[in-house]
Amino acid sequence: MNPTRRRRMWLIGLVLLGACTAIALTLTALNQNIQHFFSPSDIADGKAPGTRTFRLGGIVEEGSVGRSEQSLKVSFVVTDRFRTTPVEFSGILPDLFREGQSVVATGAMDPQRGVFVAREVLAKHDENYMPKEVAEAIAKAKTRQEAAGTAPPGAGAP
Amino acid sequence: MNRFVLWFHRMGSPPTFYAFAERWRPWFLWSALAITAVALYWGLARAPDDYLQGDSFRIIYIHVPSAWMGQFIFLAMAICGFVAIVWRIKIAEIMGIASAPVGAAFTAIALATGSLWGRPTWGTYWVWDARLTSTLVLLFLYFGVIGLYRAIEDRRKAARAAGLLAIIGLVNIPIIQYSVYWWNTLHQPSSIKVTKMSSTIDPSMLWPLLAMAVATKLYYAWSALSRAQLMVLEMESGKDWVRELAGLPGVASPSTDTPREA
Numbered sequence: 001m002n003p004t005r006r007r008r009m010w011l012i013g014l015v016l017l018g019a020c021t022a023i024a025l026t027l028t029a030l031n032q033n034i035q036h037f038f039s040p041s042d043i044a045d046g047k048a049p050g051t052r053t054f055r056l057g058g059i060v061e062e063g064s065v066g067r068s069e070q071s072l073k074v075s076f077v078v079t080d081r082f083r084t085t086p087v088e089f090s091g092i093l094p095d096l097f098r099e100g101q102s103v104v105a106t107g108a109m110d111p112q113r114g115v116f117v118a119r120e121v122l123a124k125h126d127e128n129y130m131p132k133e134v135a136e137a138i139a140k141a142k143t144r145q146e147a148a149g150t151a152p153p154g155a156g157a158p
Numbered sequence: 159m160n161r162f163v164l165w166f167h168r169m170g171s172p173p174t175f176y177a178f179a180e181r182w183r184p185w186f187l188w189s190a191l192a193i194t195a196v197a198l199y200w201g202l203a204r205a206p207d208d209y210l211q212g213d214s215f216r217i218i219y220i221h222v223p224s225a226w227m228g229q230f231i232f233l234a235m236a237i238c239g240f241v242a243i244v245w246r247i248k249i250a251e252i253m254g255i256a257s258a259p260v261g262a263a264f265t266a267i268a269l270a271t272g273s274l275w276g277r278p279t280w281g282t283y284w285v286w287d288a289r290l291t292s293t294l295v296l297l298f299l300y301f302g303v304i305g306l307y308r309a310i311e312d313r314r315k316a317a318r319a320a321g322l323l324a325i326i327g328l329v330n331i332p333i334i335q336y337s338v339y340w341w342n343t344l345h346q347p348s349s350i351k352v353t354k355m356s357s358t359i360d361p362s363m364l365w366p367l368l369a370m371a372v373a374t375k376l377y378y379a380w381s382a383l384s385r386a387q388l389m390v391l392e393m394e395s396g397k398d399w400v401r402e403l404a405g406l407p408g409v410a411s412p413s414t415d416t417p418r419e420a
Contacts, residue, residue, distance in 0.1 A: 008244045012325060019326045023333070034341045036287040057342055094281030096210065104285075104344050122281045125211070127349040129218070130360040135209035 037104045040083040050109070056085060056116050057104045057124065065099055078103065078116070089118040096123035170247045172390050173399040179383040186383065190376035193369055201366035208363075215363075217275045223370040225268035228296055229331050231261030231378060235303065236328045239321020248393070249386070251317035254324065255307055256385035260378050262300035269293060280344060288337035289345035292330060299327040313393065 027034065037057030038048040048054055056078055064077035073090045076099075087105055097103060102125075107118035130138075168174050201219035208215035238254030241247055272290070273283045284290065303320045310316035338347045350357040350364075357364055394400050401407065 005244050012240060012243060012322070015322070016325060016328070019329050023329050027333070031341075034288050036285070036342045036344055039342075094279070096279055096281075120281075122285070122344060123279060124344055125279055125346050127346045128358045129208050129215055129349060129363050131206035131362060132209045133206075134360055 039080040040078060040085040041080050043085055043109070044083045048109070051111055053106065053108045053119075055104050055106050056087065056118075057102065058085070059102050060097070060099050062099045078105070085116050086114070087116045087118055087121075089121050091119075091121070093121055094123040096125060097121065102126065170249055172248065172394050172397075175249045176387055176390050176399075176403075179387045183380055183383050183387075186376045186380035190373045190380060193373035193376065197366040197369035197373060201363075201370070205363045205366060206360075211279060214275060214278050217271050218363075219366055219370050221268055221271040221275060222367060223374045224264045224271065225293065226371055227374045227378060228261055228265035228268055228293070229334060230375070231257050231264065232296065232299070232324065232327065232331060235261065236321075236324040239318070239324040242321045243318050243325075246318075248314070249390070251314060251321065252386045252389045252393070253382060254321050255304075255317050256382045256389060257378070258300055258304050258307070258320070259385070260381045262297060262304065264374070264378075265293065265297045265300060269297065285344050287343040287345055288341045289334065289343045292334045292337050295330055296327075296334060299323070299330060303327070 037055035039058055040056070042048050043056070048056075058078040058080045061077040061079045061084060066075045068074070071090065072092065073088070074093065075086065075088050077084050077086050079085075087107075089105065089107075101123060104122045104124050105116065105118035106120040106122075107116055109115070110117050169178065198219060202216050205216070207213055235254045235257045238250045238257065241250035242254060269290075272293075276285075277283050303323050306323055307316045307320040310319055335348075337343060338345055349359045359367065391400060391403075
């Protein structure tokens with residue numbers, strides 16, 4: 001390869017390396033701001049921004065959703081399977097909102113009650129796509145496995 | 159010199175490139191259309207409903223292939239830019255620039271369809287999470303490349319400057335790819351992991367998606383080659399082979415002939 005071309009190649013390499021370094025440093029510095037939401041564990045560790053507005057993300061705990069009879073008020077518990085945060089919301093929930101589903105709620109902590117008061121609740125979808133029959137078959141297999149795991153040996157197994 | 163290198167060198171010659179594009183273009187277009195028709199019919203009408211999203215998941219057959227193409231074409235553009243800067247090959251300059259609008263269109267489609275899917279699924283058209291924001295940056299990088307090319311008078315210098323911008327913009331591609339792992343995002347992680355050859359999409363829903371990924375690449379080949387052909391004719395207008403193509407007398411008069419480059 002002739003020297004001119006080699007020099008151009010080196011220059012491009014250096015430019016790219018410089019760009020990568022600059023971007024990497026910027027992203028590392030902004031790491032906290034790029035996080036779209038905080039988890040209940042982050043709140044427990046004091047990483048969440050106190051009583052200012054932020055987003056809380058996690059799974060809606062099974063059996064925790066309570067709806068008011070008279071208003072749109074709904075309360076539920078968000079968990080990351082380690083810690084939990086109680087949430088209050090008044091408004092229309094997205095279609096995908098259900099127990100066991102991931103959500104991202106925007107709002108702030110009420111320091112007196114230790115409750116996250118949400119202004120907006122968005123559902124977060126996961127990367128799994130399957131037909132209804134497959135989902136049912138998986139759920140059935142799971143309950144069977146759980147039943148087999150918790151039942152005393154010899155009993156309950158069909 | 160091995161066969162591939164020889165082919166690569168031949169492709170650097172505008173008339174050879176033009177003939178190659180002319181020969182293969184229809185094949186790319188027709189195969190793209192045929193595969194798209196089958197894959198979309200299967201994806202939109204025959205694939206089963208998703209257990210959670212119902213029918214709205216079907217936008218995946220447009221959204222995901224478009225998002226892949228937005229990144230794929232940017233990579234292709236940067237490679238063309240690299241070849242153009244190091245070897246000063248005209249065809250590489252032209253192919254890089256010809257790719258830009260196609261990539262920008264695919265990125266815009268990915269953003270628009272994602273937004274339409276986000277409203278019923280997430281509950282919002284747009285959030286500033288890392289995946290969505292970095293994809294928007296990708297669209298602006300395409301605009302930057304096209305704008306920079308248009309801003310410089312000398313076509314060849316312009317193409318090399320735009321190529322350099324594409325190379326620098328390459329930094330954004332791994333950020334888009336890994337944004338869903340590096341940070342908490344509203345956007346879900348990838349369903350298909352190329353490195354592990356695994357997917358969390360049921361096989362009955364997966365294959366139309368993969369077929370669309372092939373079809374969009376064929377469409378890109380057709381679209382970029384068509385644009386490149388026009389640019390080659392424009393750049394080479396007045397040269398013998400173009401005059402011959404246009405049915406004009408073969409010998410150009412000295413006044414219209416542009417100086418040949420070594």
